[in-house]
Amino acid sequence: MTAPAGGAHGGPVVVDARGLRCPAPVIRLARAARDSPAGTELTVLATDPAAVHDVPAWARMRGHELVSSAEDDGVHTITVRTR
């Protein structure tokens, strides 16, 4: 695996899953993770409260690292770093 440098094109990768119900936010994030080199920081935006629990659980199952999780006005912003 090549050394990571942010996203595939050097910028942060944001997955917009607002309005989608679980497991859709996790699936979108997983697709982005599959398409990214190791060490990429991926941020998912979700309005489904289940994402707050399911994104960290998915990251644990896949060996990714949870970087941060925050909520603002009903939108959850969760960032992981791919392994």
Add this chain to the structure above:
Amino acid sequence: MATRCQHRHTASTSGSGAPGCGRADYRAGVTPQHDDRPAPAGVTHATPPEAAVRTFLDAGGRAPLLPQARAAYVEALDQGWADPRRLHTEGRRARMLLDGAREAIASVVGARTEDVDLAPSHTAALHSAVLTAAAGRRRTGSQVVVSAVERAAVLAAADRVGADARLTVPVDGLGRVNLDAFTTAVARPGVALAALQHANGEVGTLQPVPEAYDAARRAGVPLLVDAGASLGHVAVGPEWDLLAGDAGDWGGPAGIGVLVTRRGVRRSPDRPDDEDRWFPGGVSVPAALSAAVALQVAEASRPTDDVLRRTLVDRVRHRVGADVPDVEVVGDPVERLPHVVTFSCLYVDGEALVGGLDALGFAVGSGSACTSSALEPSHVLAAMGVLTHGNVRLGLPRGVTAQDVDRFLVALPAVVGQVRDAFGVAGL
């Protein structure tokens, strides 16, 4: 044979006649797909088609009624229909049956008859336990210590005690309360009550109740133990000050909750005055008697039922983990209820799983958000830090067979696979 069918069969043989497996009743509830076709002349549908075989694997909180409980209910409708508050012969007869029910329940849980109150639901019993016990100690404080995985009724009642009244203690990945944090929390000044379930009904994990009871005792705080998922399934022990139970869970009728209060635990009524001080209006006498009979039957058959159901849960835990990719089987594998098992499948929608299994004849529960009326997923799964989506919860009823479970285990991988194919998640 489906378990529900077996129960009905046994019950119906105790009455007059013995209709074949109670199929008339059964078919009234579930319409086989084949009935859309016009019936050929002379065909009476005496045998349900294969697709209509139902396997009920969701015996948590509402288990199939035990045949002896059904018989007791019918008997009590004749003997105990009158108002137990009345002084005439009919009323006194109803009162005798009601007190007999309380006595039988008291004997099983190791309490005095006068300590047992019957509630119109398990939820009502929990609400009353929290609110009245906290009110009884309001001079000491208004804080209520709870584990994060208590039933919603306990958490909501604790919130009702006062603003910021609830002190929530976290659990580990198996759903077991952090005992050190619990011990520290109950020892804080101003704690009126502590609550810890005996076992978690969603994931099966047993809680360290004796240790928590010691900690609460040292702090002088009464401990409410919610045994709603345990009574009739595992030994509950004497370590509690208030004990709550759920007749529907142990194979009795729905509509009876139990609240037992040790002598010396102070409570203040939270309802308007009534002859039935804690649960105004009282409960149905036939339901109470039926609940007590069911508990006695459940206790008597517990050792046998325990062995079979524990073995079948072990089989589910092992086979699901081996046969379904990307699945988390949650809860404690050993220190658990004998009949409850829960797992979560990655990238799967719980509603689709419940629906797909139901179409194949399997009734299962789920803690996923999309399967409840609320948008929030199970607070228990969330507190444990496990996947909340794709969740399946089994509660094996008494009388479940190895064949029932094996058919489920054979059907499950394909159902999960179909949902995953529909989402296009292969290789993620």
